[in-house]
Amino acid sequence: MTEPAIEVRGVTKSYGRHRVLTGVDLTVAPGEIFALLGPNGAGKTTLVNILTTLIRPDAGQARVLGCNVVAEARRIRSLIGVTGQFAAVDRELTAQENLIMVARLGGLARRAARARAEALLERVDLVPAARRRAGLLSGGMLRRLDLAMSLAQTPRVLFLDEPTTGMDTRSRQALWEDITDLARHGTTVMMTTQYLEEADQLADRIAILAAGAVISSGTAAELKSAIGEEYVILEQPGSEPVQIAFDGTLAGLRAVTDHGVGSATISVRRPTLDDVFIRLTGDGAGGESTSDQLAVAR
Amino acid sequence: MSAAVVFVDRSIRLSMRNVESLLLAIVLPAMLMLMFTFVFGGAIDPAGGYLTYVVPGIIVLCAGYGASTTAIDVAEDLRTGTINRFRTMPIPAVTVLVGHVVASLARNLLATAVVLVVGLLMGFRPEAGLWGWLGALAVLAVHITAITALFAAVGLATGSPQAASGYTFIVMFLPYLSSGFVPLDTLPAWLRPVAEHQPMTAVIESVRLLLSGADPQAAPWMALAWFLGVIAVSAAWTGWLFPRKVLH
Incomplete structure (x- = not known):
């Protein structure tokens, strides 16, 4: 069997006396779209934060592409892309400047970063808005820019935390197409969502998270x-x-x-x-x- | 290192785009100069010598305003998840603060230049030679860096732009309690030791003496000791705060 893209075993996390994750187990296969479905407060974001090396688990093991999230955090950071719950975009910079910045942070020289930014703008269909300040983009365009920024270093695993929250139907459809397209090209996608329909439409497999643990998982049909x-x-x-x-x-x-x-x-x-x-x-x-x-x- | 370069580029761009705060950085120093010389100056020294006295105080006052926006900028980066994004990239994310500090230094040196130019237009005639000027600028640059580093830590600690701007009044207020606007011997006896030994007085006295071409004596060393202390505290505080302040 090939190495899983994400492997989580017995992960727990508490903030003070509040136990956010009580023992999460899950496995995501390479190239899969995996949806973490759960209500607000279920611990979805906390789990994503652990997998993206933002916080450390209290106990248990979590691996991304075989790397331990604590001991090999730096290696993981060069292999993943992350789109958080809120669009982490500099509103005063243009779409293009935002992309060039993250491409350069990813290690590209100025000229290569510029070319990368062009390619990403094309990919998420934002070429006409390239020179507009990000703060002036519509909500849907801003989320697509945010997604493009997380693709700057061509991630092998992409994490999307509630990517379509607050989007209208058309923008949501556009983003769904982007996500499916990425998965078709081999990127593993782990996304969280509160929308059952979104998980049903997009995900190869779904885990339902409630009160800090996976209570069920499988394909939509299995569930x-x-x-x-x-x-x-x-x-x-x-x-x-x-x-x-x-x-x-x-x-x-x-x-x-x-x-x-x-x-x-x-x-x-x-x-x-x-x-x-x-x-x-x-x-x-x-x-x-x-x-x-x-x-x-x- | 290369990440720091990108972050400096980012913060300078952001500073240039924020027209209101850039305007404030230019207009405020000019307004303060005019106000202190024409409004208060006559009462303090009818002979007109107050201009020369007040220039260093106004530079330091403006630097306080200018540096305080760094607290707000850092808190904003934390709140929007921008710092979270940098943390998930293969770079030392804490260098985002280097960008903020360098941009603040650039903004405040601009404000300092405005104060000096307005002062020269109004008749300020410093006697300093090249070394006096360089010394005064060096003291100011280190001062701005130190208070900006402190404000960056305050921004991290509060994590909200509103709360961050609330704390900045402390550094805004300190220059008034120094030798910047009135000579220390006019203060009540109980207040004098406080005013005499606080960092703003050390900076202001250094700049005043250096620009007047006089021997600054111990003042720059006092100032330097304060800066090193403030930078050390800010760095330690930042080092402790930064990994703990993850937006979730």
Whole structure:
């Protein structure tokens, strides 16, 4: 088996008496898009901060491309790119100047840095905005510039902490395309998100983080099937809709008909990541309740 | 080393773009010169000798204002996650502070030049020779570097631009409690020892004596001792703070 891009074993981290991570285990394969999904305060950013060498774990082992995050932090820093939760861009500098700066910090000479900046502007589609001050860019463009800055040293592993928070749908789509494109070219991507849809759309695999530990992980399909069957929803005129688990067997069908189908409207619903999330954490992300989901399913 | 060069380039660019604070760095020294000479000067010395007396005090006062913006800039870099980004790169991220200090030095030497030019236009006639001028500039440069290093640490410690600007009043206030604006022997006896032995007095006396062409005696050495102390404290404080101040 090839060496994992990221390997986390029993990592814990506390701030004072507050235990942020209580023992995280996960493995990310090279070239994969891996989504860390969890509500606010689950510890997503703390885990990313540990993996990007910003903070040290209290206990446990974390490796990025085989390098220990504590002992080999410097080596890791030359192999990764990081886009934090807030766009770390100098607002008073132009998009181009920001990119040249990080390229030079990455070790390129002035001229090479300029060429690199050009290539990055093209890659994230910001060429027309190159000479505009970053502070004047739209929110979506600013995030794309931020992403481009984290690509300055051609990272093998890219960390994105809630990259699309606060973005409109179109900018989000554009960024998603950028991320998929990077992964297609071999970059391993670890991203955190609160959006189930984002994890579902983008990620090869997902880990659900709640209260400082991974409570479940796998592909979106695996996670969905782990919480079980499809549902059949029966709606009788003038009464509340009934939701019945349906496992695809004849006995299952009988359980449905036993409810007295009569004049009911029948619909089938597959479990969504929302269901997985609600089942596992006892809490919906983004405040959606199960009845909202029912409304959507109809 | 190469990272420090990039960071100096960054901070100078940022200083040039921030038009308001650049304007303040030029207008404030000129305004203070005019105010102290024409508004207060007549009451303090009707013969008009106050101009020569007050120039070093105003230079140091302006340097305090100018250097204090470094605290705000550093706090802003921390707050926006910019320093976090530098930490995840294969460079010594702490050198971002070198950029801030060098840019502050450049800004404040500009402010110093404004004070001197306005002073010369108003009739300030220093008697110093080349060595006197060089000595005075060297004392000022080291002074600016020391207080900027301290302000950079304050910016790290507070981590918020608003809080950082709150602390800067201390250094703004110190020049008033020195020999910068009134002779020490006019102060009440209990205050005199404090004013006499604080760093601003050492800087101001050095510059005043050096520019007047007189022997500065022990003043520059006193100033130097203060600077080395302030730089050592700032460096140790920064070294302790920097790894602990990770935005999360």
